[in-house]
Amino acid sequence: MAKEASNGENNVTTKPPPNPSPLRSAKFFQANMRILVTGGAGFIGSHLVDKLMENEKNEVIVVDNYFTGSKDNLRQWIGHPRFELIRHDVTEPLLIEVDKIYHLACPASPIFYKYNPVKTIKTNVIGTLNMLGLAKRVGARILLTSTSEVYGDPLVHPQNESYWGNVNPIGVRSCYDEGKRVAETLMFDYHRQHGIEIRIARIFNTYGPRMNIDDGRVVSNFIAQAIR
Numbered sequence: 001m002a003k004e005a006s007n008g009e010n011n012v013t014t015k016p017p018p019n020p021s022p023l024r025s026a027k028f029f030q031a032n033m034r035i036l037v038t039g040g041a042g043f044i045g046s047h048l049v050d051k052l053m054e055n056e057k058n059e060v061i062v063v064d065n066y067f068t069g070s071k072d073n074l075r076q077w078i079g080h081p082r083f084e085l086i087r088h089d090v091t092e093p094l095l096i097e098v099d100k101i102y103h104l105a106c107p108a109s110p111i112f113y114k115y116n117p118v119k120t121i122k123t124n125v126i127g128t129l130n131m132l133g134l135a136k137r138v139g140a141r142i143l144l145t146s147t148s149e150v151y152g153d154p155l156v157h158p159q160n161e162s163y164w165g166n167v168n169p170i171g172v173r174s175c176y177d178e179g180k181r182v183a184e185t186l187m188f189d190y191h192r193q194h195g196i197e198i199r200i201a202r203i204f205n206t207y208g209p210r211m212n213i214d215d216g217r218v219v220s221n222f223i224a225q226a227i228r
Contacts, residue, residue: 032057036098036140038090038131039105041069043211044145044203048102053077061096063088067119068107073210090127094134101142103131106180108147109212110173117175124179125186132190143199144187149177150202161202 035052039045040062046069052060061084062074077083088094090105106123107113113120128144135142151159152167159165167177190196207219 033100034059034061034098035100035102036061036063036096036134037102037104038063038127039069039103040064041066041071041073041085042104042108043073043208044206045069045102045104046073046210047208048104049074049077049083053080053083056082058082060084061086061098063090063094064105065089068109068112068212090130091122093130096134097138098134098140099138101131101135101140102145103128103142104145106145107176110176113176114172117172120175121179121182124176124183128183128186132186132196135196136190136194141197141199142187143201144183146180146184146200146202147176148202148204149173150181150184152177 033055035058037045037049037052037060040049040060041064045062045064049060049062052058059082060077063086065087071078071085074083074085078085090103105127107116107120131142134140148159150167151163151165154163155166156163165181167181168174169178171177184200187196187198187200191198205219207223213223
């Protein structure tokens, strides 16, 4: 179970996790684990898909609207019998039966989320609500990829997981920062109220193969400046 940061509320009652959907056992018995990856055509998501596909007992379903992701990142898996790629926007409900959900869908580049801030916050909030609703219905564990941006402009260095952050709620980056904070809140509320098994990963700056070198993030900017 996810660990809650201390916030002065020590008497929170949580419900036990729901039972897995019987439809999953009846319809998808051929796979030991049916896994959904939202945003799986993106930089981090595609590497996660590679790792999940290494296990021959996994069946992996990717949903992506290709706002920042690309089919090219998943080319090696297209047509594989244990892989399915669906063009879908997570702000719309998704009817599917799965055992685990990795919720990565969201523009993470300042260039993209400043270009369409409303879309960004809708993806964070409505998209997360839809994935939590799915997790509740089928009894799936869900992992949300959050961000170091939840700490905002921190007043504490280094930051530990119990630090609540110092975030500007009305700045040009707030669609992403506050969107992820709301998404984390929803995760814990569904855990407390409905017993959903949750995980949250606050990812800091990343780089590697398939990254968009012009995405405006600090590491990619350093690399781009070094090679040009």
